[in-house]
Amino acid sequence: MPRQIKRVKPLIYVFYEGESEQQYIDYLKNQFSDVAVIKRCAKRASTNLFEDTKSRFEKDKKYRDTAEATDEIWFFFDAELKDSSDEVWADRLKIINYLRRLRKKPNIRVRLLMTSGCIEYWFMLHFKDCAPPTQTEADKNNLVKDVKKFISIYKKGDKDSIWQIAPNYPTAVKYAKKRLQNISEIPCIEDTDERNQWLCKYCVTFSTVFEALDFLESLSSVA
Numbered sequence: 001m002p003r004q005i006k007r008v009k010p011l012i013y014v015f016y017e018g019e020s021e022q023q024y025i026d027y028l029k030n031q032f033s034d035v036a037v038i039k040r041c042a043k044r045a046s047t048n049l050f051e052d053t054k055s056r057f058e059k060d061k062k063y064r065d066t067a068e069a070t071d072e073i074w075f076f077f078d079a080e081l082k083d084s085s086d087e088v089w090a091d092r093l094k095i096i097n098y099l100r101r102l103r104k105k106p107n108i109r110v111r112l113l114m115t116s117g118c119i120e121y122w123f124m125l126h127f128k129d130c131a132p133p134t135q136t137e138a139d140k141n142n143l144v145k146d147v148k149k150f151i152s153i154y155k156k157g158d159k160d161s162i163w164q165i166a167p168n169y170p171t172a173v174k175y176a177k178k179r180l181q182n183i184s185e186i187p188c189i190e191d192t193d194e195r196n197q198w199l200c201k202y203c204v205t206f207s208t209v210f211e212a213l214d215f216l217e218s219l220s221s222v223a
Contacts, residue, residue, distance in 0.1 A: 010071035010219070013063070014040040015053045019157030020119045021076040026159070027166040028216065035219035049077055050095045057102060067102040074212060076113040081135050081203050089197045096193075111215075112196050115207040122207040123147050123154075125175040126168035131182075131205040169213050176210035 014025050022040065029038040041056065053075070057063045100107040115122040117134025120143035124130055127150045133139045147154045147165070154161040180189055183204055187194050191211055199206060 009035060009037045011037045011066070011069055012039065012072040012074060013070060014038060014074045014076055015049060015056075016040065016076040017049055017078065018119065020162060023157060023159050023162040024119070024166055025076065027163050028212070031166075032216045032220065036216060049075060050092045054095045054098060057099065067108070070103060070108050072109040072111060072215075073099050074111045074113050076209070077115075078118055079114045079116045079200050079203055079206075084201050084203055086201070089200055092200075093193060093197075111191065111208075111212060113209045113212050114196070114199060115209060116199075116203050116205050118143060120144050120147050121205065122172060122176070122209050123162075123165050125172040125179075125207060126150075126165050127171065129175045129178065131179055134205050135203060172207075173210040173213050176207045179206055180208075 016022055016025060025038065025040045029040070032038065041053075053073070057067060096110045099110050102108055115134075118140045120140065121132070121134050124132075124143060124146055128146075132143065132146075134143065144154070144156075151161050151164050154165070180186065183206065185198075185202075185204075187198050189195070191208070196208075199208070
């Protein structure tokens with residue numbers, strides 16, 4: 001009988017903005033623990049998500065010493081008009097490239113788990129194919145109300161309600177992919193710097209969180 005080769009689980013660090021993202025990450029960590037080691041930062045970024053993450057890898061021994069063993073770094077955040085300038089993207093891209101180079105061969109994969117406006121749009125995709133406006137405070141409040149139509153106890157950062165939403169992720173993956181494919185102006189569908197800059201700049205209704213789920217599912221299929 002050929003010897004079984006034990007697969008090494010990829011090490012993924014996740015950095016995030018809010019408590020709702022934290023709860024969703026914890027669900028993924030639990031759901032995919034057999035195929036990946038998902039580690040989120042102990043607390044959300046205090047001011048600037050990208051600068052904060054760079055600082056952790058520069059100054060925190062825990063992150064610095066594991067950089068060579070890190071396979072992926074995920075940023076889980078909202079894409080908002082206030083951050084849509086070319087200057088903001090240029091600063092972010094410098095940090096993304098810095099993080100990629102922390103491991104030489106191959107480089108660390110950096111994924112941007114972005115949702116336009118607020119995470120509630122990503123949550124809505126777990127139940128419904130939709131593309132409502134997401135940028136104003138009124139838009140965001142409406143999305144919270146819409147999520148409550150499906151999960152009445154929902155509130156931001158609440159584990160019980162978010163862990164009720166999360167198991168429907170296959171539906172969200174399907175609808176999020178469809179949404180990207182329906183954006184005619186987008187430079188490409190694939191995860192590239194060019195595409196991500198365009199999404200951040202124009203803040204159309206979208207979510208790329210599905211790409212992390214696709215990756216985790218691909219690990220499950222070969223485990």
